[in-house]
Amino acid sequence: MKTETTTNKVLRLGIADDHELFRKGFIAMLSGITEYEFILEAGNGQELLDKMALDTPDIVFMDLQMPIMDGIQATELAFERFPNIKIIVVSMYNEDRFVIDMLEKGVQGYLLKDTSPDEVEKAIHRVAEEGFYYNDFVSKAMHRKMATRATNKHPHFPNACNVALSPREQDVLQLICDGLSTSEIAEKLFISIRTVEGHRLRVLDKTGTKNTAAAVAFAYKNHLI
Template structure:
């Protein structure tokens, strides 16, 4: 596998320097650029493409929310991992619904950051325990008298039984290889199911499909 090319956008220079220093020591990673705000990020992406952007939310000139919107329109192939101090559920769920591929807090361990980058690059999404708990709370916060959403709802009516199984396991945070082992199928077969889930749910990527599954009470 070649290098995973990264970009980082954060208005705190010391934080950027620390992240670049930490991750540049990993053989598979290299940095294409640093940016101090969302507008600078968009400008740099136009000049120097990368695989994954590590993106803060609160930045001057253009924040991470607006930058995500523009990136999804102009650079849809670039994956986004939010790295923020904001741990409020509303920020997390909003960014996931916008199609970001992962959400980490700034106090995450270096090991988790490395794992997230690799899994987003290889699988398209990374859901930490923190994000899983946020989505679970969102599910529980729905009104008790809300009409239940089940697998025969429009969102999931076209999914096969095995596609539903794969989606459930993706929501549990399992990787493609782990799902294959659990269901006794090959990783290539799991990849096929993932792609069909994206197509049938109308999601932009597998991360958004997972967020929609939680949002619509599928589990």
């Protein structure tokens, strides 16, 4: 495995999982990559937060089911205390409700524990560069949730959200939801990367979301795409 980042910065990583064998294996899996450095590991959410207060990583891999403090509560508190942190869930839970709930909380990615090493590295790279990573599993979960809500809600539900996006902002949001990177969106729409970023920031502002991951979850929840 080898991924080139656009900068020479070493990404500082952390992992919270109550199974030591999984933690050690996960760290060992990425240990040969010079662009990454694990600076902490924790067996529960409280231990993670305590260690982050002393040395905060760039990206944390978060299990959901842990003793003392689970990953759901730890995620909420981590975002509150460390606004610049990026969190990728790594869980055995493959139910749509967990995926959607964590995305709405603002996590930048959601991986299952049987994810391949190559995809883990791809997720790290994409989260570091783009601020989010959605694989097919996450995209399908969001589509299923949207379809369920469309069936169960009244026919005017798609208009229940008063967010007014321009046609180009909708185009950019749709392509983000499809998993395209900023450069891929720019190429597809024949606009500059800077213009794509401008549209993305306006989407965040209009939806009142703090990051791209939360904006995508908001978009599916409110039928903006």
